[in-house]
Amino acid sequence: MEHSETQTGFSQTPKAAFVAVIGRPSVGKSTLVNCICGEKVSIVSAVPQTTRSAIRGIVNREQGQLVFIDTPGRYKSAKKTNKKLLDISAGAIEDADLILYVMDASRSPGAEDEETAALIAPHADRTAAAVNKIDLAGNAPGSAGCEAAFGFLSRSLTAVPAERIFPVSAKTGDGIEALLSTLYDLAPEGEPFYSAEYYTDQEVDFRIAEIIREQAINRLRQELPHALRVEIADAQFTEAASDGRVPETQGAPEGRLWVRAFIVVERESQKGIVVGAGGAMIKAIRLAALKELRKIFDWKIELDLRVK
Numbered sequence: 001m002e003h004s005e006t007q008t009g010f011s012q013t014p015k016a017a018f019v020a021v022i023g024r025p026s027v028g029k030s031t032l033v034n035c036i037c038g039e040k041v042s043i044v045s046a047v048p049q050t051t052r053s054a055i056r057g058i059v060n061r062e063q064g065q066l067v068f069i070d071t072p073g074r075y076k077s078a079k080k081t082n083k084k085l086l087d088i089s090a091g092a093i094e095d096a097d098l099i100l101y102v103m104d105a106s107r108s109p110g111a112e113d114e115e116t117a118a119l120i121a122p123h124a125d126r127t128a129a130a131v132n133k134i135d136l137a138g139n140a141p142g143s144a145g146c147e148a149a150f151g152f153l154s155r156s157l158t159a160v161p162a163e164r165i166f167p168v169s170a171k172t173g174d175g176i177e178a179l180l181s182t183l184y185d186l187a188p189e190g191e192p193f194y195s196a197e198y199y200t201d202q203e204v205d206f207r208i209a210e211i212i213r214e215q216a217i218n219r220l221r222q223e224l225p226h227a228l229r230v231e232i233a234d235a236q237f238t239e240a241a242s243d244g245r246v247p248e249t250q251g252a253p254e255g256r257l258w259v260r261a262f263i264v265v266e267r268e269s270q271k272g273i274v275v276g277a278g279g280a281m282i283k284a285i286r287l288a289a290l291k292e293l294r295k296i297f298d299w300k301i302e303l304d305l306r307v308k
Helices: 029-037 080-095 111-126 144-156 176-186 204-220 268-275 277-296
Strands: 015-022 055-061 064-070 098-104 127-132 165-167 228-238 256-265 300-307
Touching: 015 029, 015 080, 015 111, 015 176, 029 055, 029 064, 029 176, 055 176, 064 176, 080 111, 098 111, 098 144, 098 176, 111 127, 111 144, 127 144, 127 176, 144 165, 165 176, 204 228, 204 256, 204 268, 204 277, 256 268, 268 277, 268 300, 277 300
Parallel strands: 015 064, 015 098, 098 127, 127 165, 256 300
Antiparallel strands: 055 064, 228 256
């Protein structure tokens, strides 16, 4: 089937690929995916391993469609939860068409990088690398930190040519266009996986829960950084949908979305930490989450947030 730009937004021989974004915790994978997609696809926190699932962000250009899979940071730990997160990223490496290995110019390569590079090495023919955070003081291309990352990549991934390694800043966007151009060059020809108007395939409930979790983690990371999750107990979409159901993706008609959500903690003693004195903490989390949600969705959103 022929493709024309007027019908699909893609060129006549479009590329299509899933790109697994891999790296150790806190190298900026989620921020990078958000920057590449031009929308908030993944939540961001200073707490390592904030990403707990494989999050997909979609880029549509004339060259075709790239679907970026933001994966949990690879971290050495014997905990069962960490093993599950490692399995998610390892599965993404095997299943994706391309691999984007992300390093942090401000951190010296360590054991986690060694293990990750060894995992990626057999797939070097479909791998590109990004050395992130070049916007930070002392991390510009040519700096000691940047050179250490480039040196590590040249030693550990010898089959990945230098022209596929890019200094980038997920914060400013520097280097992103060159990186994207190379990924499109590597991508195979194929039909797009999603319609051109999509930038993520996450369901509304999941996106809302992730935004609440992000705001909770950012405010409670000293007290209980990972000892919480978020449940959406009820969600009702009204005024624009006759059946009252929540739309599955972005792009739904205007309306009002009412959500009841619970921040779930592990122990009874942690509830007071989340609620805060006089309810101040949970109110701050709710208001911050609403602010972020209103940037993402066109609907009027009301959030009833509780803790259990």
